[in-house]
Amino acid sequence: MTFPQMLASAEAAHPIVLDGGLGTAAEDRGIDLDHHLWSAELIRTGPDTLAEVHAAFASAGARILTTASYQATPLGFARAGISAEEGHRIIGESVRIARRAADRTAAAGRGTLVAGSVGPYGAALGDGAEYTGDYRLTPEEFTDIHRPRIAALAEAGADLLAVETQPRLDEIRAIVGLAEETDLPVWVSVTLQDGTDTVAPALPDGSSLADVAKAATASASVLAIGVNCVRSSLVAPALEELSAHTAMPLIAYPNSGEIYDASAMEWRDDRAEAGIGSWPVAEWTRLGARIVGGCCRVRPDDIAVLSHRG
Template identity: 45%
Template structure:
């Protein structure tokens, strides 16, 4: 079956759609080395077959959306490791092609979402969980514009503007999206009822409410306990479909480059998420194909 037969936005008007899970943890499970500042981008550059294998694992688990391996691919970061602009552009486009080939080989409809990670991701210092980089909205837009243009040239179904920690960066990204007209979802990373930078969630979600390019809005890479309050805040300011793909409740330590796992598993009240308006549901860091398969086996949680 060749990819998805229609726009993702149309599907979301009728049903919920299952996202994939964390790419980095699946690559690690496959034995890939993710050490160094380039993280999964290094695997994309050196072992693209492993990226394709990770996508395949999620498709076999039932995922209907594959998020590309472009999250941490940035021109400045890759230049520091010897990649010129043409090589980095090629890697961004490769990430889309790898996911598209997997989607085309699937036995069910699969959309390709090109990951646009935050500025903090390419710094590789955990600042995507803090935001407030000291850059203006204009500077952030200038950073994101060439990455988005390169990804769009490869023809993804949608842009996954994800793990955004503050409203300044969201404003910058929405500016670039308006220039392109490309469909996208906007996903914040949040904690304790606010963005990671500490802004009120109603203000954050309201930024996307009036954007015709944004087909869904919500949260990712956050504690599952933070999902429902965030969805409720989003539903209060927008009628757009909502999305949720949290991590497993672990906390990232950028100094040691390790995850601190909670003592007890954090519940995933997916029925409540769906009732609050979530139509794109999946997982982020440390959520693998088994968890995605389990989500897909809950049709009552996935259908309006």
């Protein structure tokens, strides 16, 4: 089954379920991800562990597995002393590892797809910039940064591209333009300014979700848009705003409920929201979400909860 076919068959009562926090599940297995490549370091140093993580999410009911390439960028590879050629191989291996886990579900009569993760440039900076969008590059610079990863993911056989946790509209436009060159379907999900729930949701760079919807619908490659790596209470307002500007299927995969302190670079549970079991998934699907899952701190057991509800 292809991603367009999967989307076409999705219903409000039975949304497509994604996986959860790859890094969280790896850390639960005792893996230290304090590295320039974050979870991408597992591709070369712990492929068996990475395969176990993917398999755990697939067993929990995830229909789409995202690769460990979120932070696999030329900048990160250079800082880790990895050549461009080796970086290309590592990114391709992220697809092959996820594919092996996805293929195991075929025996159970359930198709599982592999989404090539394309994180923002800010993730490679390692300073929380993916949540603030506090960086400035030209369209050409964005293209140079993202082209190698996208090419490697496509070459290795990813079923689609997950352009995720995006804080800047100009970067989204650059990445979507590159994605169009691959002929792969794409979803675009953004992170949001973490203000009060009564303020109109917007990207960290100040761009409106109306502008995000406009940029996404301008590309035939983008088949779904939405939000990820946000508080669950921000999901419904964001989906409502997006649904006012597009009829495209929407996607939501928030964090578990703990709050990330970008200045301290740590997760805090002192202001945590209620857990996954209380997520208003029915409301999200009423607003147009046809793909739901989890991001940071969301484990396979949490995905099993979402799968059961779906």
